[in-house]
Amino acid sequence: MEPRDLLIHVLRDQLRRTGSHIGCETSHCGACTVDFNGESVKSCTLFAVQAQDAEVMTVEGLATNGELHPLQQAFMDEHGLQCGYCTPGMLMRSYRLLQENPDPSESEIREGISGNLCRCTGYQNIVKSIQTAAAVINKSGRDEAKSA
Numbered sequence: 450m451e452p453r454d455l456l457i458h459v460l461r462d463q464l465r466r467t468g469s470h471i472g473c474e475t476s477h478c479g480a481c482t483v484d485f486n487g488e489s490v491k492s493c494t495l496f497a498v499q500a501q502d503a504e505v506m507t508v509e510g511l512a513t514n515g516e517l518h519p520l521q522q523a524f525m526d527e528h529g530l531q532c533g534y535c536t537p538g539m540l541m542r543s544y545r546l547l548q549e550n551p552d553p554s555e556s557e558i559r560e561g562i563s564g565n566l567c568r569c570t571g572y573q574n575i576v577k578s579i580q581t582a583a584a585v586i587n588k589s590g591r592d593e594a595k596s597a
């Protein structure tokens with residue numbers, strides 16, 4: 450690894466985590482968004498060396514034991530994607546958004562994903578997907594609390 454290597458390139462080319470996409474490489478599109486020490490970060494804006502000792506989660510980390518994360522399921526069910534190019538970044542951004550605000554309003558969702566661009570969907574179904582996922586996550590939390 451060279452000191453000039455960007456995080457997105459190391460993730461994709463060396464670690465083979467190819468779920469994160471490269472769109473603009475200029476921090477505009479959000480296709481490369483990953484979770485970095487509990488924050489959404491566009492991985493084309495960081496050098497890989499800056500990630501040393503950091504906790505980085507890519508879209509590959511969302512599913513558990515082969516089971517889709519509620520966000521992934523909701524994007525599928527609510528048609529939150531078309532070509533899918535923006536989707537890994539959208540999912541990772543939405544993941545952090547729901548961690549920070551488990552019950553966001555529509556405008557909070559729209560603002561939350563404003564750094565992620567989609568050329569296909571018109572955003573309507575992406576917002577719906579995030580709302581659906583939030584409801585599923587919140588309900589399962591309540592169910593778990595009830596059975597505890």
Ligand code: FES
Pocket residue numbers: 470471472473474475476477478479480481482491492493494
């Ligand atoms: S590829 Fe990183 S923001 Fe577009």
Ligand code: FES
Pocket residue numbers: 529530531532533534535536566567568569570
């Ligand atoms: S689904 Fe095609 S860019 Fe978003």
